[in-house]
Amino acid sequence: MNAGNSRAPGVIDEQITRVEARVSELPDRLQAHIERARTIGRELSAIFGVDSLRVDLALAGHDLYRAASDEEMLETATRRGIVPGALDLEQPLMLHGPLAAIWMADEGGVADKEVLDAVQHHTTFAPGLGPLAATVFLADKIEPDKVERRPWLTAVADLAHGGDWKDAVRAYIERLDAELKRQGVTPHPLAMRAFDALGKPVVDA
Ligand SMILES: [Fe+2]
Numbered sequence: 001m002n003a004g005n006s007r008a009p010g011v012i013d014e015q016i017t018r019v020e021a022r023v024s025e026l027p028d029r030l031q032a033h034i035e036r037a038r039t040i041g042r043e044l045s046a047i048f049g050v051d052s053l054r055v056d057l058a059l060a061g062h063d064l065y066r067a068a069s070d071e072e073m074l075e076t077a078t079r080r081g082i083v084p085g086a087l088d089l090e091q092p093l094m095l096h097g098p099l100a101a102i103w104m105a106d107e108g109g110v111a112d113k114e115v116l117d118a119v120q121h122h123t124t125f126a127p128g129l130g131p132l133a134a135t136v137f138l139a140d141k142i143e144p145d146k147v148e149r150r151p152w153l154t155a156v157a158d159l160a161h162g163g164d165w166k167d168a169v170r171a172y173i174e175r176l177d178a179e180l181k182r183q184g185v186t187p188h189p190l191a192m193r194a195f196d197a198l199g200k201p202v203v204d205a
């Protein structure tokens, strides 16, 4: 429906309106998180030189399935033709990004692959993603409430505000990995592959 013109501001505005109608049905605390992430997304878009409207569209829709139950996510995934892997069955929450991307493509009329990829991989990041997806990823992670709950995110926010999205994404994955190891949780393989793809490790601050 948006062939050839899917990145035009008017088209994106329309898509954001469609996504916002769905967001308005989500729990208040989730809506508030989405709002905070969108605010940070605008700041980071200017810093990283990416299209703030496309970032805003991705952030508006990134958590559409965040409040769904495990059963609902597994059932929706199966209905959408996703065969849940062992990790998805163990942590169905990992499906909330992929399901949101499917909703945005099918119901939201979004054809912009970078926006859909950013939504799909906003939890773990993934190899091969660029600055738009990184902006979405980082805005979701360094919104003020999350930084308050996890003080180590301040270092990630500082790196992001310094303008190097690769450094900031690597630092996030590295520090989350350390946190998960302390908790005895296996880090997600996509995050590990993304970390390797982004290059050199960050020297711990
Ligand atoms: Fe999320």
Ligand SMILES: [Fe+2]
Pocket (backbone or CB within 6 Å): 033, 037, 062, 063, 140
């Ligand atoms: Fe989020």
